Structure formats: structure tokens, C-alpha cells
Amino acid sequence: MSCAYFNAGVCRSCTRIEQPYADQLAAKQARCATALAEFSRIEWRPPVASAERAFRNKAKMVVTGSAHAPVLGILDGTDGVGGVDLTGCPLYPPAIGQAFAPIKDFIVAARLSPYDIRRRRGELKHVLLTASDQDGHLMLRFVLRSTACLPAIRAELPRLLAALPNLTVVSANIQPIHQAIIEGPEEIPLTEEQTLTMVLNDIPLRVRPRSFFQTNSVVAARLYATARDWIAEMAPSGLWDLFCGVGGFALHAAEVIDGPVAGIEVSAEAIASAEASARQLGYAQVDFRALDADEFVRGRTDVPPLVVVNPPRRGLGPELCDFLADSSAQGLIYSSCNPDSLARDLRRLSGFVPERAQMFDIFPHTDHCEVLVLLVRQAD
Numbered sequence: 001m002s003c004a005y006f007n008a009g010v011c012r013s014c015t016r017i018e019q020p021y022a023d024q025l026a027a028k029q030a031r032c033a034t035a036l037a038e039f040s041r042i043e044w045r046p047p048v049a050s051a052e053r054a055f056r057n058k059a060k061m062v063v064t065g066s067a068h069a070p071v072l073g074i075l076d077g078t079d080g081v082g083g084v085d086l087t088g089c090p091l092y093p094p095a096i097g098q099a100f101a102p103i104k105d106f107i108v109a110a111r112l113s114p115y116d117i118r119r120r121r122g123e124l125k126h127v128l129l130t131a132s133d134q135d136g137h138l139m140l141r142f143v144l145r146s147t148a149c150l151p152a153i154r155a156e157l158p159r160l161l162a163a164l165p166n167l168t169v170v171s172a173n174i175q176p177i178h179q180a181i182i183e184g185p186e187e188i189p190l191t192e193e194q195t196l197t198m199v200l201n202d203i204p205l206r207v208r209p210r211s212f213f214q215t216n217s218v219v220a221a222r223l224y225a226t227a228r229d230w231i232a233e234m235a236p237s238g239l240w241d242l243f244c245g246v247g248g249f250a251l252h253a254a255e256v257i258d259g260p261v262a263g264i265e266v267s268a269e270a271i272a273s274a275e276a277s278a279r280q281l282g283y284a285q286v287d288f289r290a291l292d293a294d295e296f297v298r299g300r301t302d303v304p305p306l307v308v309v310n311p312p313r314r315g316l317g318p319e320l321c322d323f324l325a326d327s328s329a330q331g332l333i334y335s336s337c338n339p340d341s342l343a344r345d346l347r348r349l350s351g352f353v354p355e356r357a358q359m360f361d362i363f364p365h366t367d368h369c370e371v372l373v374l375l376v377r378q379a380d
């Protein structure tokens with residue numbers, strides 16, 4: 001695949017884009033297999049490929065330029081003020097690509113001055129845009145230094161909503177800190193609707209402004225469907241989904257097992273979304289709770305036969321690994337976005353043998369990927 005931004009040397013985010021996609025996939029698979037080489041019983045299933053373009057459901061654009069001529073893209077790396085326009089990035093689907101021009105018009109009309117990192121002046125830091133694949137509905141978040149320009153945003157918003165009829169969720173995130181972190185803790189809704197529904201394998205997953213959601217919906221759907229198949233094969237009488245987010249694994253699991261399913265996640269907002277999906281699907285056997293995973297497991301003896309875990313990049317950590325190793329769980333399904341922390345955790349999960357793994361290319365043209373591993377308790 002060819003990208004004009006990469007070829008011009010102005011964006012190097014897709015570090016592997018010059019490599020033919022089949023070679024990228026093989027290299028990524030080899031890197032995962034190398035990271036887990038010590039687990040010799042693993043049977044690797046064929047990697048799951050992505051579309052090469054238009055696969056990203058989320059755009060995170062830094063805003064630079066001026067209130068009269070805003071630039072949406074990335075910093076140009078020179079003085080921390082100049083930016084590169086990336087609105088034609090081929091990773092975005094049409095629903096996202098076509099929304100950038102009306103959003104720029106809105107920034108001009110509302111006179112939102114881009115945040116100037118060097119002078120520490122200006123208000124608008126980022127524009128975050130998410131699209132649902134099915135209907136092209138959009139969620140737009142303005143990351144602002146303060147609430148100062150909210151009246152101007154509110155005044156101009158009806159015109160933006162008229163220009164983008166698929167724009168159903170708008171919010172402002174207040175990020176007063178002068179740091180390279182994208183989001184702050186305060187989210188101010190600007191539309192009544194604050195949920196974007198992503199339907200994956202006929203399961204409605206409800207994404208709110210601050211929820212984690214995989215950035216490649218098509219490959220994420222394959223990931224959840226594969227986990228559901230592996231769960232069905234093991235036919236457990238109950239299941240925990242730790243780090244469940246808006247409930248992707250738990251809601252897929254509930255389709256194929258009879259017993260209780262618990263989903264645990266630290267974000268109360270994500271849990272509210274997961275509960276709403278369970279209600280919509282009529283799944284009374286699924287119980288979602290907003291808790292820290294370590295806290296949830298501490299002292300428990302009622303561990304179900306199968307546990308699904310999908311932690312952030314840092315992995316499970318020693319406490320959770322030791323708890324699971326000492327528990328009565330007979331199987332584990334570990335979905336990881338970091339083969340290194342995955343390998344470290346697998347080493348610590350004594351008593352479990354990794355038997356099967358599959359790589360899902362959620363992030364084409366980069367070195368990142370998702371790996372799903374099935375671990376089975378070893379007979380004494």
C-alpha cells in the first residue's frame with residue numbers, strides 16, 4: 001500500500017507500510033511466535049488479516065494552525081507548534097474522512113484557537129472522532145484546555161449537526177495540563193445522546209466518550225467470535241471476563257454457555273454500557289461490576305472453570321497471575337496487545353499450559369497486534 005504522507009516523509013506512524021501486507025503479517029506472526037517460543041505446546045492458528053486501508057474506526061487529530069485555518073493531524077516535530085494535515089489518511093473510512101472539512105468549518109465559525117504548546121496559549125488541543133462501521137454514525141470529542149470556549153461551541157453546534165447528520169454524540173474533554181497526554185478527567189456532554197453503538201457479530205457494544213474500544217472493528221469482531229468458539233468448545237459452567245471494557249468477550253461468551261458470566265472492569269462508564277447491552281440482549285445471567293480486577297479476585301474461592309483476561313499493555317501482573325494459578329479455574333483465555341508482558345504472565349501462571357494461540361492484526365502497518373492464547377490446566 002502506498003501513502004502520500006509517508007512517501008513525502010511527513011508522517012511515519014505506519015512504520016511498516018512499505019512492506020507488502022502479506023510480508024508484514026508473516027513478520028508479525030514470527031515476532032509473536034518468537035516472544036512465546038518457550039511455550040512449545042502452542043499450536044498457532046493462521047493469523048487473522050485486516051483490510052489494508054479504511055480499517056480504523058477512530059481518529060485522534062492534534063489541532064494546530066490558527067482559528068482561521070486549523071490543521072488537523074500531527075505535530076510536525078519542529079517547534080511543537082507547526083502541524084501536518086492528515087485528513088486524507090488512508091487508514092480512515094469515508095465516514096471519518098468526509099467529516100473533517102465540516103469540523104474545520106466549525107472550528108473557524110466558533111473561533112476556536114488551536115492550543116500553542118510553546119506559548120501555552122489557545123484552547124483546542126485535539127479532535128477525537130469515532131465512527132461506527134455499520135451506519136457511519138459519529139462520536140466527536142473536543143479536547144480543550146478549559147471551559148472558556150464552551151459557549152461558542154454550543155452556539156455553533158446546531159450548524160455542525162446539520163452539516164453532519166450522522167454526528168450523534170458530541171462532548172468536550174477538559175485537559176488543563178500542559179503535557180503530552182491526550183485526555184483529561186472531565187467530560188462535558190454536548191448532545192443528549194452520549195452512546196455510539198458498534199454492532200459486532202450482531203452484538204451491540206455501546207461506546208461512550210471515555211470507553212476503551214478496539215480501533216479496528218472488523219478484526220475485533222473476529223477476535224470476539226474466535227474467543228466465543230473456543231469458549232463453546234470448553235463448555236464451562238460459568239465464566240469471568242476480567243478487564244471487560246464494554247463487555248465484548250462476556251457478551252459473546254453469554255451466547256454459548258448456560259451458566260453465570262461476570263464481567264469486571266474499573267471504568268464505571270464502560271460497565272454501564274455493558275449492562276445496557278446485556279439488558280438489550282435479554283442476558284439476565286450476565287453480571288457486570290465496576291471494580292479493580294485485583295480487588296475483585298482478592299480472597300475469592302468461587303472461581304468459575306474458565307476465565308477470560310484482556311488487560312492493558314502492562315499485563316496481569318504478579319498478584320493476579322498468582323491468584324489464577326492457585327485457583328480452581330481449569331482454563332484461561334488471554335487476549336493481549338503486548339507479547340512481552342504476555343510471555344512474562346504466561347511464565348508466572350504455573351499449572352497452566354498455553355496450548356493454542358492466534359494473532360489478530362488489529363494494527364496493520366505497525367509492529368502492534370493482538371494475540372489470543374488458550375491455556376489449559378495441566379493434570380497433576
Ligand SMILES: C[S@@+](CC[C@H](N)C(=O)[O-])C[C@H]1O[C@@H](n2cnc3c(N)ncnc32)[C@H](O)[C@@H]1O
Nearest residue numbers: 212243244245248265266267292293310311312
Ligand atoms: C485492553 S482493554 C480491554 C477491554 C475489553 N476487554 C475489550 O475487548 O474492549 C483493558 C481494559 O481494562 C480496564 N482496566 C485497566 N485497569 C484495570 C484494573 N485494574 N481493573 C479492572 N479493569 C481495568 C481498562 O479500563 C480497559 O477497559
